[in-house]
Amino acid sequence: MIEPIARIEAALAQLGADHVPPAGWEARVLAQTAGVSRWRRLLQWRIAMPLVAAGAVAAIVVAVFPRQRELALEVAYRSSGVVRGSSHAVGDVVRATASGGQGHRALWVYCEDRLVLACPGGRGCQSSGDATIAELTLQTPGHYMIVALTASAALSTSDGTFDDDVGAALRAGAIVQKEYVDVR
């Protein structure tokens, strides 16, 4: 005789044994998967299209608004003859080149805190592509400061002294690079 629990297990195994899926169910599933495929393609497009659009916008932004380079200041000297150590002599020519930065750029040169050249606009100022160039003959001994500035708005000196001009520019949001030179 089979154990009662074993009979129940056997009967459980037979649960629903006479049930079969309705005729044509496979065809109905396959028909619905065609809908799934269409939706999947649509979904892929819905995901892909915004990505493509975002990529296109990014490319346009990069093309139209090239990335701002940082403000850079390079200073070169042309000697009038005698060089004493690391300092420069009266008569040497200094050539300062400011490049990069934001919409507006300026080069201001001070001797003993007094403005001796402001570019653009001053004598000896040039512009070349993405650079503003100041060329100046060092005519008097002293401590010179060469200041490159950049800002989104136009830059102008205030009273022609280093502290006031550069201080005002910094307060207005300008970015500044400086170089020093002693002239004997």
Next chain:
Amino acid sequence: MLDLVAHGDMKGALRRLMERHGGAVYRFCREELRDATLADDVHQQVFIQVYRDLGKFHRRSTVKTWLYAIARHRVLDAAKSRRRAEAHIESDDATAVPDPRPPASERIDDKRLREALAQCFERLPDHTRTVLLLRFQQGFTFEDIAHVCDEKAGTLQAQVSRVLPVLRDCIERRTGGSL
């Protein structure tokens, strides 16, 4: 089937799965839901989801286990949406409340056993029914059921051991005979 998936033939893989498991999954859905119309619908939804998710099958389990995990979730969703209120047999009912059963002189024949079992089975909690169906109707190991139900195999085995005597008691009460 996995070769078909690997070659991107999702429809071919789906056909193979329907051919191999369609009938058994239908029986599972039918016994779980006890409603032919709902079972038909859920059965189809299972294979539509299988088709949709074939690309996500990562062989962490067998295809059969994965398939029944989908079936179980679809059945649970259907049962929930139907909001069927069901009476449950508590596993300790039989021992807690002695039943005035008639003299068990007559042995229950197979036909009456099946009828009574169907009635008693319907009163079991959803989860218990699922475990019993997977174990006995579908022939799963407890480890496989653990994968499908996300539970420990030992817990499931203990649950089955507890519920079988409860079913026996229910069947004998209903038929007035003895197994």
